[in-house]
Amino acid sequence: xxxxxxxxxxxxxxxxxxxxxxxxxxxxxxxxxxxxxxxxxxxxxxxxxxxxxxxxxxxxxxxxxxxxxxxxxxxxxxxxxxxxxxxxxxxxxxxxxxxxxxxxxxxxxxxxxxxxx
Amino acid sequence: xxxxxxxxxxxxxxxxxxxxxxxxxxxxxxxxxxxxxxxxxxxxxxxxxxxxxxxxxxxxxxxxxxxxxxxxxxxxxxxxxxxxxxxxxxxxxxxxxxxxxxxxxxxxxxxx
Numbered sequence: 622x623x624x625x626x627x628x629x630x631x632x633x634x635x636x637x638x639x640x641x642x643x644x645x646x647x648x649x650x651x652x653x654x655x656x657x658x659x660x661x662x663x664x665x666x667x668x669x670x671x672x673x674x675x676x677x678x679x680x681x682x683x684x685x686x687x688x689x690x691x692x693x694x695x696x697x698x699x700x701x702x703x704x705x706x707x708x709x710x711x712x713x714x715x716x717x718x719x720x721x722x723x724x725x726x727x728x729x730x731x732x733x734x735x736x737x738x
Numbered sequence: 739x740x741x742x743x744x745x746x747x748x749x750x751x752x753x754x755x756x757x758x759x760x761x762x763x764x765x766x767x768x769x770x771x772x773x774x775x776x777x778x779x780x781x782x783x784x785x786x787x788x789x790x791x792x793x794x795x796x797x798x799x800x801x802x803x804x805x806x807x808x809x810x811x812x813x814x815x816x817x818x819x820x821x822x823x824x825x826x827x828x829x830x831x832x833x834x835x836x837x838x839x840x841x842x843x844x845x846x847x848x849x850x
Contacts, residue, residue, distance in 0.1 A: 723775035723834035728786040
């Protein structure tokens with residue numbers, strides 16, 4: 622069974638930093654692209670970032686470019702999202718997601734990030 | 739980026755009745771490989787999304803056959819033949835043809 626378990630969310634002040642982690646199991650992590658997708662309270666889903674299976678390439682939404690960094694440790698089967706210079710508008714549930722051939726095949730349970738003073 | 743527009747945004751339905759959600763894209767979702775990468779997800783209250791449909795009309799494993807997807811080009815639809823109580827929640831369409839992936843605003847289905 623595919624499992625994606627996020628951690629690292631919490632309350633942070635504007636301008637602060639957080640690092641999210643996503644532990645993967647139940648599939649061949651080393652061959653799959655991975656994403657972070659977020660959902661602000663009461664809003665829709667928004668793609669945030671993507672990383673190729675061997676970490677050779679990354680992409681970011683314009684709203685987070687230069688502030689967020691996606692990475693992965695294939696030996697540990699773990700995906701990361703380093704979030705710096707956080708803003709109130711970054712408040713959301715952040716989902717770790719597994720790419721499945723031009724789609725998202727699996728989602729984690731999400732971790733809530735709240736940016737507030 | 740490709741804009742995905744869903745309608746309606748709110749869908750009250752009587753149990754046992756059909757329901758339909760529309761999803762339109764700002765450009766064709768036909769990929770250069772000939773496939774159309776339009777997906778549908780269901781998100782129950784307090785839960786993460788779960789994929790129902792991929793490539794317009796292919797149901798994922800375990801998805802009841804009362805769910806069906808259709809469409810082509812820029813116009814797509816998700817239909818539920820007979821709504822059950824477990825179908826409440828938000829339905830999201832997502833395109834995977836053009837980078838970056840983009841989602842519709844979501845349609846909230848509730849029982850009347």
